[in-house]
Amino acid sequence: MTDRTQSPVGASASTGTAPRYWTTRRRDQLAAYLFITPQLIGTIVFVLIPLGLVGWYSLHEWNVLADTFDFVGGENYQALLDDPKLPGVLAATGIFSVGLVILNLGLALLLAVLLNQKLRGTIVFRTIFFSPVVVSLVAWTIVWNFLLQDNGGINGLLDAIGIAGPNWLRGEGTAMAAVVVVQVIKNVGLNMVLFLAALQGVPADLYEAAKMDGASRWRQFRAITVPMISPTILLTSIITVVGALQVFAQIAVLTQGGPGTSTTVLVYYLYQQAFQFHHFGYGATLSVLLFGIVLLLTVVQWQMRRKWVFHES
Template identity: 55%
Template sequence: MVQVQTEVSAGSEVAAPRPPRLTRRVREQIAGYLFTAPLVLGFLAIVIGPLVMVGWYSLHHFETLTGQFTFAGADNYEALADDPRLPGVLAATGLFVVCIVPLGISLSLLLAVLVNQKLPGIKVFRAIFFAPTLVSLAAWTIVWHFLLLPNGAVNSLLRTLSIHGPDWLREPGAAMAAVIVVQVLKGAGMNMLIFLAALQSVPKELTESARVDGAGRFRTFRSITLPIISPEILMAVMLMTIGAFKVFEQILLLTGGGPGYSTTVLIFYIYRQAFGTGDLGYAGALSLLMFAILLLLTAGLWQLRKKVVFYESD
């Protein structure tokens, strides 16, 4: 009996299952890498890859008309300093961004406050204010092009008020103002929804306590509501800043960058250099300049959050 039990024990030791080669932690890590792989590969293919190619083109003279592709070193970057039109283009870009962001944020916040009221039919007004966001960008711009013609609806309305309207699309100052207004009205609806959701998340007990203490509507909004929704405002400012640098279709369809170069912003100037003159190398240098400007602005706004953004945990 002892011998049989010994043999059985020995057989049991031989037949014991081996531990798995991959532990549970390793399997979870592999699964995590597999799930994130499509995102990483897409980021490399759509963002990093084109950025590297732009940098490569910027180091060459690449003329699409002649097919010439020669190494240029830093020539394209030196040309940035010698380009007589670039300061005006940067000034127009700065003016465009500086006007778009405050006007867009103010209008969107005002609309959000208005449609946040509990009034009959308020949902209809929400839909009306949001409708421009759903309209095709090209269709929206073409309609405004006809409205802003010298004999268009805008000047006709001004004439009824005994005001002589300018040629909106052919006078430098008026053309820039027209592009800014068209862009602000197009994007106001989306930011309105963001701010509306933020306003509805403000705790009612805080605003009611402020009113009990004697604070008026404006004081309550400035001291309680604005600090609480400041993260959403900062996010909208960052998105609008980046979006203002990418406005292209409106300028192409409304003014074509004119009159002269008065509405030629940086991205439209890049388009002109790449597809107008066919100089992809210089266009690549301009693109990296715009990337550097956006990177600095985004980093600055992100650092600004420490001073202007309210955090409930602080």
């Protein structure tokens, strides 16, 4: 007489039947792979393969007009080291990036703190400051190009109060500042929203305890607000730095790299070499340089999180 209390596993073993292949665990694993497959394919096709091709092109001299593609080894990298314009281009890139990051993060945090107050009209002002983010970048830049002309709207307003405004986009001392300000106004709303979300996640009990201890508002900001939102500060810093190093449309529309080369940043210089002068191999080499700079700065910021991000200490 068979034992009716025997387990199903034991029954399968005694009868010699194989266990089911599609177990619950394997079905879950298959579902997970199916979900990540589109993203994985997109990363391979649109990120990894182009990166590999850029590295390959940087070792060649590719003349599209003459239909030649010659292997030159490290000649493009030697030309990079010998390029007399590159130091000025890197300096302009650094000035633009530093100015943009400082102004963008500082203004975004200030607006977030002000708009986090429980006052009338804050929702309206949040919408106003965020609205430039959703405006087309080219349309935004074209409008500002008209406003910043010598006889444009900005100088018209200054002339109304008796101030003679400069030619903002043609002066070496004002062109870079104008481009930075236009870009800050365009994207400050995005970081503001991120900071607002972080501020609303700070426990109110911490502020109440600080008030009972007699801490001033500035002391509360330094000791509570900044440490608690430091992960968001790290995120916005990385995003803003990467975006600053990739700026192109603003330079192309507003200044075309001028006056002289004062606003010729690395991406615009890359565009000139590859698509205006048809030095595609050297343009690819500049792309490798840009990738290295972005990667280096991102890694440095990520490693520094242990020192100034509250939750990583």
